[in-house]
Amino acid sequence: MSSPNGAGGTRTVLAVDIGGTKFAAAAVTADGGMPVRAEVPLSAFASPDAALAEVVGRVTAQVGEDGIEGAGIGSAGPVDSVKGSVSPVNIPGWRDFPLVDAVSRMLPGRPVRLAGDGQCMALGEWWRGLAEHTPSRAMLGMVVSTGVGGGLVLDGTPYLGPTGNAGHIGHIAVDPGGEPCPCGAAGCVEVVASGPNMVRWARANGWEGDDAKALAADARLGHPVALCAFQRAADALATAILTAAALFDLDHVVIGGGVAAAGAVLFDPLRRAVTGSAGLGFLRRVRVDPTSLGRDAGLLGAAALVLPQDSPC
Amino acid sequence: MSSPNGAGGTRTVLAVDIGGTKFAAAAVTADGGMPVRAEVPLSAFASPDAALAEVVGRVTAQVGEDGIEGAGIGSAGPVDSVKGSVSPVNIPGWRDFPLVDAVSRMLPGRPVRLAGDGQCMALGEWWRGLAEHTPSRAMLGMVVSTGVGGGLVLDGTPYLGPTGNAGHIGHIAVDPGGEPCPCGAAGCVEVVASGPNMVRWARANGWEGDDAKALAADARLGHPVALCAFQRAADALATAILTAAALFDLDHVVIGGGVAAAGAVLFDPLRRAVTGSAGLGFLRRVRVDPTSLGRDAGLLGAAALVLPQDSPC
Numbered sequence: 171m172s173s174p175n176g177a178g179g180t181r182t183v184l185a186v187d188i189g190g191t192k193f194a195a196a197a198v199t200a201d202g203g204m205p206v207r208a209e210v211p212l213s214a215f216a217s218p219d220a221a222l223a224e225v226v227g228r229v230t231a232q233v234g235e236d237g238i239e240g241a242g243i244g245s246a247g248p249v250d251s252v253k254g255s256v257s258p259v260n261i262p263g264w265r266d267f268p269l270v271d272a273v274s275r276m277l278p279g280r281p282v283r284l285a286g287d288g289q290c291m292a293l294g295e296w297w298r299g300l301a302e303h304t305p306s307r308a309m310l311g312m313v314v315s316t317g318v319g320g321g322l323v324l325d326g327t328p329y330l331g332p333t334g335n336a337g338h339i340g341h342i343a344v345d346p347g348g349e350p351c352p353c354g355a356a357g358c359v360e361v362v363a364s365g366p367n368m369v370r371w372a373r374a375n376g377w378e379g380d381d382a383k384a385l386a387a388d389a390r391l392g393h394p395v396a397l398c399a400f401q402r403a404a405d406a407l408a409t410a411i412l413t414a415a416a417l418f419d420l421d422h423v424v425i426g427g428g429v430a431a432a433g434a435v436l437f438d439p440l441r442r443a444v445t446g447s448a449g450l451g452f453l454r455r456v457r458v459d460p461t462s463l464g465r466d467a468g469l470l471g472a473a474a475l476v477l478p479q480d481s482p483c
Numbered sequence: 484m485s486s487p488n489g490a491g492g493t494r495t496v497l498a499v500d501i502g503g504t505k506f507a508a509a510a511v512t513a514d515g516g517m518p519v520r521a522e523v524p525l526s527a528f529a530s531p532d533a534a535l536a537e538v539v540g541r542v543t544a545q546v547g548e549d550g551i552e553g554a555g556i557g558s559a560g561p562v563d564s565v566k567g568s569v570s571p572v573n574i575p576g577w578r579d580f581p582l583v584d585a586v587s588r589m590l591p592g593r594p595v596r597l598a599g600d601g602q603c604m605a606l607g608e609w610w611r612g613l614a615e616h617t618p619s620r621a622m623l624g625m626v627v628s629t630g631v632g633g634g635l636v637l638d639g640t641p642y643l644g645p646t647g648n649a650g651h652i653g654h655i656a657v658d659p660g661g662e663p664c665p666c667g668a669a670g671c672v673e674v675v676a677s678g679p680n681m682v683r684w685a686r687a688n689g690w691e692g693d694d695a696k697a698l699a700a701d702a703r704l705g706h707p708v709a710l711c712a713f714q715r716a717a718d719a720l721a722t723a724i725l726t727a728a729a730l731f732d733l734d735h736v737v738i739g740g741g742v743a744a745a746g747a748v749l750f751d752p753l754r755r756a757v758t759g760s761a762g763l764g765f766l767r768r769v770r771v772d773p774t775s776l777g778r779d780a781g782l783l784g785a786a787a788l789v790l791p792q793d794s795p796c
Contacts, residue, residue, distance in 0.1 A: 332620040346718070417727055419643070
């Protein structure tokens with residue numbers, strides 16, 4: 171099958187990224203190129219299905235449906251990779267939504283694979299991001315955004331787990347018995363460190379802005395409540411990172427998502443907390459970096475789920 | 484090489500298990516048989532090296548050194564599988580002790596492999612224990628004893644990590660910022676749930692016994708402080724188990740070690756806490772069982788590290 175984008179022989183797949191507030195899709199080639207990319211805010215559509223149809227339609231309209239050999243999907247978790255369904259905690263409209271079937275209907279006869287958005291971010295970062303130059307044998311990718319997600323790449327292979335839910339770092343307890351989480355547990359990382367929860371905490375403590383971007387801007391200006399909100403998030407994320415490091419013997423953690431885009435106001439206290447709280451020697455080697463790929467990491471990783479075995483992935 | 488134990492053609496390896504207070508060794512055959520087994524208390528020897536020499540010597544004296552094709556070692560962590568050294572938190576006399584070299588000198592020219600005691604327990608349990616009958620794709624083995632250790636078997640393969648330290652579940656924080664742990668961090672599972680720390684807490688709260696076995700006996704009789712000590716340990720272990728389940732997408736947890744031998748006074752509150760605190764759906768399938776192999780799980784898993792590739796392991 172020839173590629174529709176002019177690069178003869180290059181295989182092309184559809185990548186889909188279902189976030190808590192935005193849906194993105196792209197055509198991705200086997201060398202990591204992304205000739206077409208589209209993104210829509212979920213809030214602009216009557217239903218998640220309509221948003222999905224729009225964003226995938228925009229990509230297939232440009233690439234030509236025939237040129238697409240398969241689809242990889244990253245979705246906010248939890249996912250059920252056996253059933254091919256998703257129940258994103260932050261999209262109340264979808265519970266056990268048969269996402270693989272929905273995308274398969276758009277691409278009859280072609281393989282469609284599903285993983286968590288954090289898993290895809292990790293895989294994309296491993297394939298085309300920082301890990302390409304500083305190889306990692308045990309890498310955790312995290313998305314800190316509307317929610318907090320994650321994924322593992324172990325010895326070069328994504329570790330997805332028996333039901334596809336490995337890497338759910340947003341829902342480990344850093345404050346057992348603490349504040350309830352929509353997941354049903356309490357004291358989860360996400361309750362402290364997701365963008366909306368950081369904003370909620372800051373507003374309850376007298377800060378008057380509206381979103382995580384404004385919170386980051388105020389933290390950069392030295393606003394004490396904003397700084398404290400980032401310190402709390404950094405402490406929660408550091409505990410989670412050291413926990414994952416103790417369990418997976420991690421060497422590298424790469425963090426993306428809207429909150430991570432805040433830069434030094436997050437990463438400075440985060441690296442201090444990781445270094446300061448590490449006990450056992452093997453935990454001290456863990457590097458913590460912001461993503462080098464931005465939002466594309468998730469799309470590249472989703473594509474890598476279905477790219478041919480002879481690809482670099 | 485023929486086996487010295489009468490079973491012609493059966494391969495035999497040496498298994499060594501370095502615990503916090505006891506050293507054990509055994510001859511293990513490829514079918515999981517254990518014709519020779521020896522154990523010594525560390526306290527009876529002037530140095531850990533002397534205890535090691537004694538326990539290994541007892542096994543090789545019976546099996547004949549020539550009949551042993553290699554050695555697998557499980558040691559209290561942390562271990563450095565690259566250097567072949569160990570620094571067990573609970574054996575102050577050993578820091579960066581070159582354990583692989585020490586055992587290699589006893590068995591010149593034969594392979595010697597090292598893993599954590601929890602990793603070996605998990606591998607032994609997966610090979611010859613409960614997992615043999617109820618297959619698991621993501622299993623955590625835990626040792627709750629003088630310390631708290633663990634190991635993972637993922638898709639039938641031990642996951643040891645880049646430096647051999649994966650599965651250090653005793654040193655994840657269940658009470659961040661809490662009581663200091665000898666590992667250098669604070670609020671670790673081990674600070675609450677190890678045998679000596681359970682006893683220490685109970686004594687500080689008015690209980691007058693001496694060890695974890697007495698504490699379990701009193702809990703069975705309804706002693707309120709002893710019951711509370713087990714409840715605290717169960718809560719800490721449940722948080723750790725749910726954390727590992729969220730990260731590895733676990734289906735099975737098997738627990739051994741002296742504290743786990745307490746039985747229902749530990750497992751009843753532990754299973755209640757795991758069920759009661761699980762949020763996301765995929766966490767609710769995790770089974771939690773006591774080991775079916777007792778202390779032999781660690782020796783069998785150590786042996787499995789070097790048994791031939793055509794063995795069931």
